[in-house]
Amino acid sequence: MTYYSQHAKVWVSVDCIIFGFDDGKLKVLIGRRQMDPGRGEWSLYGGFVAADEGLDEAASRTVKELTGLDNLYMRQVGAFGKTDRDPGERVISIAYYALINVKDYNERLRLEHGVEWMDVNHLPMLYSDHNEMVCKARKLMRQKLRTEPVGFRLLPNLFTLTQLQRLYEAVNGEDLDKRNFRKRIKEMDFIEKTELIDKSGSKRGASLYRFNKKAYNEDPNFKL
Amino acid sequence: MTYYSQHAKVWVSVDCIIFGFDDGKLKVLIGRRQMDPGRGEWSLYGGFVAADEGLDEAASRTVKELTGLDNLYMRQVGAFGKTDRDPGERVISIAYYALINVKDYNERLRLEHGVEWMDVNHLPMLYSDHNEMVCKARKLMRQKLRTEPVGFRLLPNLFTLTQLQRLYEAVNGEDLDKRNFRKRIKEMDFIEKTELIDKSGSKRGASLYRFNKKAYNEDPNFKL
DNA sequence: TCAAAAGTGTTAGATTTACACCCATGA
């Protein structure tokens, strides 16, 4: 006790970079900060870590509070701890990113919290070091999407190959060749074609696919 | 103020995974914990983050305290914050890894602190979640070494190609083909051959090379 | 003289990239 107590305690918060994919663009949920300091500035959504709560827990709770969604794909981005990062007090913040399907986010709930989806390529200045957090989150997320099949978390359960391709284009910031892309998809047996057709995106209609997690676990050979 | 003060404060520490390369093996500095709880257990070296100190700063200070070394290559591994990770009190710890040349570490100083180099593949059980920290640090470090020329930080300024190859073999955990390895090195103009010969490793002697940082910045094409 | 590490090119196979046309349908 004495050993600990000679040192200072600080506040620790979590900040969440919630990624969504809509209109062919990678987006992030941001809102106007409701409290001082920094009231009115664009900001990520965050919250304090409670005394009896782990960091991952705090992040999940915070995202659920905002979106009502559970069991999301979330990963830690890192700890941000410059002494002057918060203009009010010393607060160390642990950033997390989450992947959600924008359609799963209830519109009313979104408006209640006053947050909106903003194109990650055209973000305004954010409160404190939040732009840095988004930047690092993007890098990690991109790397993850290349090597693990988590991109599906940004799409509906059923999706077309064009949707999937657009997603990867948005994340990597470069166009992909349609034939090469589809060739690679065909090699991954856990991306299953269904009998269903989506007619919303074209007159002809496109086959809907789904990600089969079980099949992936049996033969996890993913690379994009 | 009131906004902050309704939340709990916690202790925040840093823990350092200090990597070295010796005897063909990747090693980590660990020592017996000198304080309760966990006195006597194998542990990483760490310290508390002071109120007026950033996280990176705290990590650098801690490593300097242990090794006397400055300006090391250091990167954050992440925040570890399970509520019960520290048996005494709630402490959130931010892990950092550092790369040092073992020859730069003064032996007397090492003994004074009672730490030793241990093969990263044969670590004992460590205090709290320190094994996890090492594991994550290794992953990040390996990824970094593949894509950026930072491996040199684990070697003397002048090194032979065999030394460099052994380093990469130790980090990646697999043997490399000598000819292919040297072919790749030759393509990178910032790895410069000097006129000097090292006779310590063989009768014939091997050319010594050096990393030219300036040349790298002008044409940063690294891949191993 | 021989053991031990240094140094050096070529080739087959695998992977990656570039590229253009027909199809089905609703408006």
Place this chain on the structure above:
DNA sequence: TCATGGGTGTAAATCTAACACTTTTGA
């Protein structure tokens, strides 16, 4: 009937991986 997005294969180029012998020298 035509505009729109869906769907399909091949060939060249590049990259990767496998492989063995000669050199130097101190012991």
